[in-house]
Amino acid sequence: MPFPANVPLHPSQLQTTEANGKQKFAKINNHHHNSTRNHITDSDRTFKPAQNPENTITKLMDTSPQSPPTKKRKMATDTIAAAAPAAIEDQQEHQFPLPTILTHPSATPPILITQGAEGRLYKTTFFSPNIPCALKYRPPKPYRHPILDARLTKARLAFEAKVLERCRREGVPVPAVYAQNAAAGWIAVEWIEGAPVRVKINEWLGQRPRNEEEEKEADAKEKGPLVELMKRIGAAIAGLHRTGVVHGDLTTSNMMLRPPAKSTTDQGKETNGVNGVGSEEAQEKAKLLEGDVVIIDFGLANQSQSDEDRATDLYVLERAFASTHPRAENLFEHLLESYKQTFGKKGVSVLHKLEDVRMRGRKRSMIG
Amino acid sequence: MPDAKGRRIALGCEGSANKLGIGIIAHDPVTGEPTVLSNVRDTFVSPPGTGFLPKDTARHHRAYFVRVAKKALSASGAGGRKPLRGSHRDGAGDNGGVEPVVLYVSGGNTQVIAYAEQRYRIFGETLDIAVGNCLDRFARTLEISNDPAPGYNIEQLAKQGGRVLLDLPYAVKGMDCSFSGILGRADDLAAQMKAGEPGPDGEPFTPADLCFSLQETVFAMLVEITERAMAHVGSNQVLIVGGVGCNERLQEMMGAMAAERGGSVYATDERFCIDNGIMIAHAGLLAYETGFRTPLEESTCTQRFRTDEVFVKWRD
Numbered sequence: 127m128p129f130p131a132n133v134p135l136h137p138s139q140l141q142t143t144e145a146n147g148k149q150k151f152a153k154i155n156n157h158h159h160n161s162t163r164n165h166i167t168d169s170d171r172t173f174k175p176a177q178n179p180e181n182t183i184t185k186l187m188d189t190s191p192q193s194p195p196t197k198k199r200k201m202a203t204d205t206i207a208a209a210a211p212a213a214i215e216d217q218q219e220h221q222f223p224l225p226t227i228l229t230h231p232s233a234t235p236p237i238l239i240t241q242g243a244e245g246r247l248y249k250t251t252f253f254s255p256n257i258p259c260a261l262k263y264r265p266p267k268p269y270r271h272p273i274l275d276a277r278l279t280k281a282r283l284a285f286e287a288k289v290l291e292r293c294r295r296e297g298v299p300v301p302a303v304y305a306q307n308a309a310a311g312w313i314a315v316e317w318i319e320g321a322p323v324r325v326k327i328n329e330w331l332g333q334r335p336r337n338e339e340e341e342k343e344a345d346a347k348e349k350g351p352l353v354e355l356m357k358r359i360g361a362a363i364a365g366l367h368r369t370g371v372v373h374g375d376l377t378t379s380n381m382m383l384r385p386p387a388k389s390t391t392d393q394g395k396e397t398n399g400v401n402g403v404g405s406e407e408a409q410e411k412a413k414l415l416e417g418d419v420v421i422i423d424f425g426l427a428n429q430s431q432s433d434e435d436r437a438t439d440l441y442v443l444e445r446a447f448a449s450t451h452p453r454a455e456n457l458f459e460h461l462l463e464s465y466k467q468t469f470g471k472k473g474v475s476v477l478h479k480l481e482d483v484r485m486r487g488r489k490r491s492m493i494g
Numbered sequence: 495m496p497d498a499k500g501r502r503i504a505l506g507c508e509g510s511a512n513k514l515g516i517g518i519i520a521h522d523p524v525t526g527e528p529t530v531l532s533n534v535r536d537t538f539v540s541p542p543g544t545g546f547l548p549k550d551t552a553r554h555h556r557a558y559f560v561r562v563a564k565k566a567l568s569a570s571g572a573g574g575r576k577p578l579r580g581s582h583r584d585g586a587g588d589n590g591g592v593e594p595v596v597l598y599v600s601g602g603n604t605q606v607i608a609y610a611e612q613r614y615r616i617f618g619e620t621l622d623i624a625v626g627n628c629l630d631r632f633a634r635t636l637e638i639s640n641d642p643a644p645g646y647n648i649e650q651l652a653k654q655g656g657r658v659l660l661d662l663p664y665a666v667k668g669m670d671c672s673f674s675g676i677l678g679r680a681d682d683l684a685a686q687m688k689a690g691e692p693g694p695d696g697e698p699f700t701p702a703d704l705c706f707s708l709q710e711t712v713f714a715m716l717v718e719i720t721e722r723a724m725a726h727v728g729s730n731q732v733l734i735v736g737g738v739g740c741n742e743r744l745q746e747m748m749g750a751m752a753a754e755r756g757g758s759v760y761a762t763d764e765r766f767c768i769d770n771g772i773m774i775a776h777a778g779l780l781a782y783e784t785g786f787r788t789p790l791e792e793s794t795c796t797q798r799f800r801t802d803e804v805f806v807k808w809r810d
Contacts, residue, residue, distance in 0.1 A: 241725070241755065242725050243718070243721045243722035243724070243725040244722075267751070268751075268754060269714065269717050269750040269751045270710075270717075270747075271659050271710045273659045274659060274664070274710060278664060374667055374668060375668040375722075376668065377668065377669075379726055426668065438621065439667075442668040442669070442670055443668075445618070445619075445669075446617065446668065446726070448615070449608070449615035449617045450727075486621065486622065
């Protein structure tokens with residue numbers, strides 16, 4: 127999941143997402159305060175000095191010389207939220223060094239969108255100021271052996287470009303590749319509007335009753351839009367696999383929900399009316415999950431036609447889905463069903479293999 | 495069982511793999527503050543080049559159980575009676591971090607975990623063998639001593655390596671990873687080394703080079719999947735638990751990654767990382783305090799108890 131968190135969000139949405147992120151974080155903090163974690167720390171404190179003064183809990187904070195001080199970084203983030211666009215660029219240049227490609231004077235000032243697991247995602251333009259583009263930069267990883275790091279970065283970027291081109295040729299909706307330099311660690315791809323599926327699903331689930339029993343009582347029909355989305359995701363993955371590509375890192379963060387064109391929205395409204403989801407509120411809610419599923423972030427992708435690799439792809443998503451959206455875990459079967467329907471015979475054997483893969487991971491012996 | 499100071503006391507027994515641990519913990523009834531009264535462990539060490547067999551560890555555990563228990567009891571100053579404890583397989587509760595992503599790495603498990611809605615959710619894990627198992631088995635290939643632990647000796651040997659990085663597979667799939675292919679390749683390289691074949695730079699390579707390369711590769715994978723989970727859940731804190739978590743190279747690499755994300759790593763030492771009775775006692779007491787009871791005659795052992803099977807009632 128190279129660029130997961132808030133992947134290609136429209137800049138206007140950026141602040142909202144950031145705020146959401148903070149909210150979530152604050153809530154998590156609360157967990158911590160009245161949780162077991164405090165207790166254990168306390169126990170360690172009382173226990174350790176007497177027993178073994180050398181083996182205290184090691185807190186390795188900011189030991190790396192490459193890293194900017196945490197405080198400075200935090201200030202930078204705070205300022206981003208409040209400052210004018212010009213200031214944002216300044217701050218960001220201080221935050222992380224830019225890849226050379228983005229330092230050329232002709233380029234549109236890049237905006238740092240997110241710091242994913244693999245690297246940083248910038249929004250800039252390509253060729254003309256009217257063509258927005260996502261530039262993904264994979265800086266060297268300080269923790270990784272330099273030889274291993276260079277080998278991985280180069281191979282992954284080259285594969286990403288190759289796989290994206292292949293998908294494009296076969297008509298699978300993915301971002302188009304504009305340019306790339308695997309050795310320098312960057313790739314420029316088409317900017318996809320919309321929000322990650324993860325954000326949309328959580329937003330949608332957030333509007334539902336928290337209480338599990340209430341939720342069960344809620345009209346089964348209400349889950350319709352989410353079921354529909356699951357089916358579209360299943361079909362999208364089947365389309366991808368059919369071209370001989372496995373993604374390697376399927377999560378709901380690595381799929382964008384691209385808002386439909388105007389006419390499609392109107393159609394959607396009509397359909398909802400027919401389905402009996404009458405109220406304006408319900409219509410708004412249904413619209414939340416509309417759009418095309420565009421799979422992104424092919425940093426761990428590979429070319430493979432084996433059932434094993436395809437099943438692993440689905441398994442990775444299944445687990446990521448269950449842990450990210452525990453409240454919608456039971457809807458995953460709709461995704462698989464739609465995958466099977468779209469993929470036909472091959473799909474049946476992949477799902478068969480999926481059962482093997484599940485068993486291997488989950489019921490492994492704990493001895494050893 | 496309340497003691498003279500009115501604290502609840504629990505005794506936890508851990509007997510997985512080749513380790514036998516008994517720990518005694520006390521919780522203050524008002525503040526809930528836990529105090530570790532004792533934490534004793536005895537390890538069955540098999541000769542170099544061999545693993546431990548269930549029948550041998552069973553014999554070891556039977557022979558040492560009473561000794562370890564007596565030691566734990568006398569060190570704690572508690573009397574003989576004990577309440578029945580619940581069981582919790584891992585040390586996921588053992589940290590001082592802000593809601594962190596937990597990397598749980600041991601001989602039996604390799605999982606990336608984060609807490610959400612009453613459960614520790616597994617975001618990623620090994621698709622085949624555990625990382626600790628991979629290291630243990632490679633120590634066997636090299637016939638390195640198992641005392642105090644094979645992983646510890648690999649770590650020490652790796653410190654002498656670093657001249658070359660031998661090419662090993664790198665197997666990461668999303669937040670999952672796999673180690674059996676790496677072990678197979680490392681075993682092949684070890685065979686080449688024993689046959690006197692040169693390494694990639696034309697020079698012969700040593701067991702230290704192999705240990706170094708193996709550690710660099712598998713730890714880079716672990717740090718990568720942890721970072722991916724952090725980016726996914728929006729946390730910049732990491733907690734490392736499990737026996738492999740003692741490895742200082744892993745802690746160092748994780749520290750470098752977390753620092754770059756503006757966060758930090760919490761790691762603990764062998765007393766809490768490696769199987770121990772305290773984590774069992776603590777989890778059991780927490781469950782007890784939320785009303786969880788198991789009558790003695792209904793208590794059983796569940797092997798292969800997964801991290802996400804436990805309903806965590808004692809947290810928000």
